[in-house]
Amino acid sequence: MLSTAFGLTFWGVLIFYGVALYAVTPNARTAGAFFRGEDNSGREAHQWALTASIFISWIFAKSVTNAANLGASYGIVGGLAYATYWLSIPLAGFVIYRLRRSTGATSLAGFLISKYGRAAALAFTAAILIRLYNEVWSNTAVVGGYYGPAGSPAFISAALLFTAATLFYSIKGGLRGSIVTDVIQAAVFVVFLAAVLLLVLPKHGIAALLRTGEFNLTAGVDLLLVAGLQIFSYPFHDPVLTDRGFITGEKAMLKAFILAGIGGFFAILAFSFVGIDARLAGLDGGGNVPAAAAQALGIGALFVMTVLMIAAAGSTLDSTFASLSKVMAQELPVIAGRQPPAAALRYGTVAMIVIAVLGNLPMIAGAEILAATTLSGTMVMGLAPVFLLQRWTGYSPWSFHLSFWPGLLLGFLLAAGWIPAAWAIGEGKYALLLGTNLYGLLICTAGYLLPGLLHRWRGMLAVQSESA
Numbered sequence: 001m002l003s004t005a006f007g008l009t010f011w012g013v014l015i016f017y018g019v020a021l022y023a024v025t026p027n028a029r030t031a032g033a034f035f036r037g038e039d040n041s042g043r044e045a046h047q048w049a050l051t052a053s054i055f056i057s058w059i060f061a062k063s064v065t066n067a068a069n070l071g072a073s074y075g076i077v078g079g080l081a082y083a084t085y086w087l088s089i090p091l092a093g094f095v096i097y098r099l100r101r102s103t104g105a106t107s108l109a110g111f112l113i114s115k116y117g118r119a120a121a122l123a124f125t126a127a128i129l130i131r132l133y134n135e136v137w138s139n140t141a142v143v144g145g146y147y148g149p150a151g152s153p154a155f156i157s158a159a160l161l162f163t164a165a166t167l168f169y170s171i172k173g174g175l176r177g178s179i180v181t182d183v184i185q186a187a188v189f190v191v192f193l194a195a196v197l198l199l200v201l202p203k204h205g206i207a208a209l210l211r212t213g214e215f216n217l218t219a220g221v222d223l224l225l226v227a228g229l230q231i232f233s234y235p236f237h238d239p240v241l242t243d244r245g246f247i248t249g250e251k252a253m254l255k256a257f258i259l260a261g262i263g264g265f266f267a268i269l270a271f272s273f274v275g276i277d278a279r280l281a282g283l284d285g286g287g288n289v290p291a292a293a294a295q296a297l298g299i300g301a302l303f304v305m306t307v308l309m310i311a312a313a314g315s316t317l318d319s320t321f322a323s324l325s326k327v328m329a330q331e332l333p334v335i336a337g338r339q340p341p342a343a344a345l346r347y348g349t350v351a352m353i354v355i356a357v358l359g360n361l362p363m364i365a366g367a368e369i370l371a372a373t374t375l376s377g378t379m380v381m382g383l384a385p386v387f388l389l390q391r392w393t394g395y396s397p398w399s400f401h402l403s404f405w406p407g408l409l410l411g412f413l414l415a416a417g418w419i420p421a422a423w424a425i426g427e428g429k430y431a432l433l434l435g436t437n438l439y440g441l442l443i444c445t446a447g448y449l450l451p452g453l454l455h456r457w458r459g460m461l462a463v464q465s466e467s468a
Contacts, residue, residue: 035174054241057316
């Protein structure tokens with residue numbers, strides 16, 4: 001793909017990335033630093049550092065690629081559809097703020113135990129473990145794609161080198177290190193995003209980019225509506241985001257979530273311009289529009305795009321390692337009714353190493369495996385009533401299970417192609433996805449409310465029988 005000189009430079013970027021971030025990563029010597037992002041003196045993360053961390057940790061490398069691909073397919077409608085997912089960050093911030101104020105929750109797992117029981121917390125944790133597993137290969141594969149075709153030695157080597165570089169500084173710093181490096185990665189991302197836009201915008205002008213696409217169900221509006229439905233459930237199965245909702249004061253957290261969500265929305269929308277530009281130029285991206293567009297613009301543009309993707313993927317991967325270590329070393333023991341072990345840092349470190357190895361197996365195995373292991377946003381639609389309607393129910397394990405499991409089942413049925421065509425809304429590519437999410441959310445909400453309604457109905461019958 002690259003000449004020898006430029007090839008060495010590209011590989012040098014990966015090595016420099018690992019060495020530089022290891023050097024600036026603070027050494028997390030306490031559980032508070034490793035799992036909660038405090039410094040070694042016990043001080044919580046600054047609000048602006050938290051904002052930058054949330055912003056960049058949700059700019060996944062795969063998401064950036066998807067934004068450009070959707071821009072190429074549907075114009076500005078595709079960009080808006082994908083950017084809408086980032087509005088779930090402020091929504092999650094408001095929900096977590098209310099949970100902390102009304103219940104005193106210190107984690108989502110702790111809240112679920114107190115509200116819905118340990119089985120609910122265990123089911124939820126299983127879902128987020130699948131999510132974290134998928135974050136590994138989905139980000140390393142994107143970086144590998146800038147070094148060679150999928151499955152090639154260069155592709156796999158780059159992905160594994162990137163994983164190792166990120167793992168080393170993640171082991172050193174835990175969540176504290178993740179937040180510190182996120183600030184650097186956010187700055188790098190913004191600078192290189194600006195560079196990409198300077199390469200793209202002058203070619204057609206922003207007015208032409210904004211006019212590209214049509215607002216109808218067959219031209220991407222169905223996906224926009226899907227995003228509008230999924231923002232009510234999607235953020236809650238991502239511990240990379242929700243872990244950050246419990247590490248600072250409530251008001252500082254809420255401000256950080258609002259600012260990061262707005263910033264992420266506009267960053268993703270802006271990056272979709274790369275795909276819209278490719279659409280106007282008649283460029284076939286072959287599933288990776290950013291890489292194709294960068295190669296078409298020359299080696300300099302490819303270098304800029306590679307650095308941007310490394311920054312995006314690195315921030316997500318180190319956050320994934322930090323969240324996984326917390327789940328395994330601190331939250332699973334609590335769900336089991338035990339205190340976190342004294343050697344939690346060691347267990348957390350081992351968990352990072354294991355997920356770094358196992359999480360790359362699908363990337364090595366091939367694209368078909370990648371598609372098969374994805375836990376979709378549709379599958380977790382049942383989390384919306386679990387968190388949004390919790391104020392209107394008491395302790396109710398059945399409410400969780402009658403909401404969570406139907407959503408998971410519908411997601412699997414959709415992936416298997418077993419949802420009836422009659423559920424489709426419109427005739428666009430995402431018509432069946434839209435129908436499944438709309439009707440599924442109604443089913444999950446009804447399931448969530450059913451135990452409470454039955455309880456009230458029984459209470460009314462009891463009162464009537466006593467009166468008689």
